Amino acid sequence: MVLWELFQTFFIMGFVSFGGGYAMIPIIESAVTxxxxxxxxxLTNIIAIAGMSPGPVASNSAILIxxxxxxxxxxxxxxxxILLPSLILVICVAAFFLKLHHNPVVxxxxxxxxxxxxSLIIFAAIKFVLANNLITIDLSFHSLSLVVIFGxxxxxxxxxxxxxxxxxLLSGLVGIALYS
Structure with missing residues (x-):
């Protein structure tokens, strides 16, 4: 049953999600919960690992989930x-690419x-920040250093x-130096 739920969920995500893996995060979060x-x-940890790993975030996330x-x-x-819809769509689009490429509607x-x-990418970033309590009101060294690294x-x-x-790489080294 779980395998069918995984297949169905990620197959649908692959068909309806535009913009890559980060744009899929809200949809993935909804399904996971x-x-x-x-x-x-x-999930936040999975997305972080998927984002740092080589390869597309969407497929890395799908594998880890x-x-x-x-x-x-x-x-x-x-x-x-999650890969099958892209494969199907690319084959279909490639077959009609020359006709569709300059179509005003497309x-x-x-x-x-x-x-x-x-907006989906910004929404995912905001959800990530809120889920990890990265926005704090106190002006501690930790919160200020995060803002400095970001800036x-x-x-x-x-x-x-x-x-x-x-x-x-440099941000990771700074993180090791500051938080070890």
Whole structure:
């Protein structure tokens, strides 16, 4: 029963979720809590691990959630279910790409989806912050250092145009130095 729930859930997510793995987080959270596969705190940790791991966040999340819910078979079923819709859609779109590429309706549809994807990613970030109690009113060293790391990381990415890999590695090293 759990394997079917995993397959059905991730298959549907793969078909209806636009914008990549981070945009899927609210949908994943809804399913995880509905089926009771894990707590919100566990999901937050899973998303963090999936985001830091090589590969797409959506498939990494599906593997980790599936494994938590039903072991190796759950991981396999979940990742196949989330990848199968993309495979089907890419094959269909590739068959008609030249006809659809310059179709005004298709262009307008994708133009309209951009704000949705952005809002889903921002929503996921806000939920992540609230779930981990990262917003605190006290001005402790810990909370101030988190704000400084965030600000410097954003500055390095936007103004200095550093490679995100370097920013991630440097932020991790700063975290080890500050919080060990």
């Amino acid at each position: 509905e089926y009771g596969w894990m707590s919100s705190e566990q 599936g494994y938590t819910a039903a072991g190796i078979s759950g991981a396999f079923v979940s990742v196949m279910a 262009e307008k549809m994708f133009y309209g989806l951009k704000p949705l994807v952005t 410097l990381s954003l500055f390095a990415l936007l103004k200095l145009r550093w490679n995100p890999v370097y920013v991630i």
